[in-house]
Amino acid sequence: ATGRDLDGAFHAASDADVADAAVKARDAFSVYRSLPNTDRAAFLRAIADELEAARPDFVARVPQETALPEGRVNGELGRTIGQMRLFADVVEEGSWVDARLERPQPNREPVPKPDLRSMRVPMGPVAVFGASNFPLAFSVAGGDTASALAAGCPVVAVAHYAHPGTCEIAGEAIVRAAKKTGMPDGVFSMLQGTGQDVGVPLVEHPAISAVGFTGSRRGGLALSEVAAGREEPVPVFAEMSSVNPVVLLPGALADRSQRIAEGLAGSVSLGVGQFCTNPGLVFVPDEHAHRFAEELAAALGESHGGTALHSGIARAYEEAVSGRRDHAAVETVVASPNDVSTARINPHVFQTTLSELTAHGDLAGEAFGPATTLVSYDAVDELSCAIMGLEGQLTGTIHYADSDLPLSDMLVAALRDRAGRLILNGFPTGVEVCHAMVHGGPYPATSDGRTTSVGTAAIERWTRRFCYQDAVPDMLPPELKDGNPLGIRRMVDGAYA
Template sequence: MLSGKHLIAGEWVAGPATFRSSPASGEGAEFANASVAEVDRAVRAAEDAFWSYAALTREARAAFLDRIADEIEARGAELTAIGSAETGLPTARLEGERGRTTGQLRLFASHIRQTGFLDARHDAALPDRKPLPRPDIRMMQRPLGPVAVFGASNFPLAFSTAGGDTASALAAGCTVVVKGHPAHPGTGEIVAQAIDAAIRACGLHPGVFSLVQGVGNDLGAALVQHPLVTAVGFTGSLGGGRALFDLCAKRPVPIPFFGELGSVNPVFLLPAALAARGEAIAQGWAGSLTMGAGQFCTNPGLVLVPEGAAGDAFVAAAQTAVGAIGPQVMLTDGIAAAFRQGAERIASTAGVRAVLTNMCDRRNAAPYVFEVSGEKWLADASLGHEVFGPLGLIVRTRDEAQVIEIAKGLEGQLTCTLQMDAGDTALAQRLMPILERKAGRILANGFPTGVEVCEAMVHGGPYPASTNFGATSVGTLAIRRWLRPVSYQNLPAALLPEEIR
């Protein structure tokens, strides 16, 4: 059952203002719209809870994460039903995303049962060292404090209320206040019910987690500017993320903003691979481009294809493969409108040729494919701006020198992909030092949609892909975002954290 209220420190709280949801199917519902007062209450509760939560043993925090996963699974059918109604995502997608959400909670629980993530170090005292003795120095990572998390529109489970940012912050020992995404407030509330049940079952301070809902920029601004918030996790648009990043930097005490802001995820189709299997690559690219109506931050919206007959055949095959994919429901009316505007912008750009165009009706999106020369791409930086949705741009490259020039001119990306065969090794070797500076993840002979949650994953990259190139929002390294190193010099054992006694 939905209450339409915020969860603040274990209580379901209404406010004077409400907003109405706009689901893909069915009637909308009224939800409380948080004010500065609700934000302040939630953050102060998180600060109060931090002292006891940060002091928990790693095993106690791991058990809490496992219990959240259990509680989410117990609400699986309810989450699928309301998630599908709110977002238009199919049942199979939501069930898979629920498995990813609970899987990463359990992965983080397993990870913190070990001590490696603490990066503990010890330099033993050298009292007889000349000319000066060395003190005993120990170091380990400690949690930051209350963390603000912004739910994402395109992943109502895996990147939202109990998604990667929340799960990793809780694993680190931080308390969390989530601003739910207004595209799926009912889904967010049910997940919050699961977390609240886990808090009660584990006997934790209720301020460990709160959910505030609402629309408008003021709510987000109040959350990131609250003086007790110590860090922010965000997945969303470049414009919204950059605005919040700037607010974090302008605070009297600036705080880290870990924003994942999007990417065009270029695919480099190298000559030998093009000649050997161009049609198969075109079909694979079409599937990845249109997966989930193209609403993935790793959507491969750009592909570099050599000029010539083999490249022409790839374009024809891509036109056929993408053209066979019908309209899909987008997550919100606003995202659908922005997609149409983006398609119109690309279509009206001089030098761009339409390979495949469609008519999009309200919240439905059909795919687009455009083609442009390498020279035109290099001359017009606007062509590199992400269009969120199933839109692909094929850049026809003149020669290897132009491929290298385009690679060097790319903005920061979440991913770069090499479609290559053995005969492409020399060119790929020339590209690798460039791509390592441009992206957080480099793939060979695959497509970037589908981000594995594991120890070695990096989901981040140089700006504007993310605001912190040294971090990832997926994988166990995500926990390190919410920790900072502390050195302990000559402290008695009774004052040291257990892991470095």
């Protein structure tokens, strides 16, 4: 994280290595896709066990590469392990395939109705690009890998250049699990190298059927362009950038202004602000703006910043906050010098007005780090229009009191159109791994706002629907056979059973 050389040498993948990994993944797919759900679930649980066994190695290596504290490493590893086990449960239960059956009506007039049965099936090998800010939960063994393997898709993961040792430990754990559970060779591979040298040829390879990416907008768009330019284009599910607007309503601030300021300070500075759900834009009523800025400054006074995950983040953060400090329409409320040479970054708070934000769209851009901009507003209808003018977001948040409820409807509607998740009287930085979570949003928060990268619905990204028409029983997979031998939830003639 600080630029100091660490022990360890890593093989930079050649073009031949990339092609070999992709071809092996394609060959493994024909076997892996057909394995019983119990076998895939056993593989995922074995990965979880191997990750747990490697905990001492992660605790030793991750802080060296990322400057994350031991407590964060242990917590994130627990999340990563739990994620694997959750997907194992989903696969083993089996209803995720969304089986649908329509019985034939041979005597229907004027045209007989055929026997139709459909379900989700895996698409094929998936290329996974992990994030720098979550070196475990959104990296080599993270949610994209877990959900793709759960769906029946082999994975070729690209190690992140900022934590190659961490990636190596995770990749070796997955390979050990694959061997212990008898998975086909090529079901998982990991490549070390840069996005240009490894990522581009991997996405270009015809064996790759889909791409998962978490990172910058520039990186996500570059991979999307490569994927779209293929002879056979493939989908890219990229989580990219978001400022996660927060709306504070008058009644909420009258009731608990200081408590909200303290919570916001904690959310802004959590993990040195290096969360994709960091609240970077906060709308405050005019009559409360001055006092709330003082309360937030006081609350952030207890935060002393920290070391960025890597020097590139520190440089980008300094560039972003410098632009705001020098902006004629912006007042600086909190600022401490950053030290890019040591990747040290500190909290910043800026203040402007809704009219200035509307006039200067660059003020709504992401500053990835512990920074936020307070925007004073006068009327909720004007605020609602301004929110509708924002880019797509991962989250939106409203703090309200009962007295604010008449004002909230139009804001809820605006944020529903602009974000993937709405938080009420809370803060956006926590993302629960569960069945109902949506971690996605309209472009450019993600490249495809119909999906989520966190939670069990993430498995849907790596599937397509396939339908059998008038198939004899022996042709059908168990999920679609009469009698429901797997006992899964299915739709039969329009009704779930």
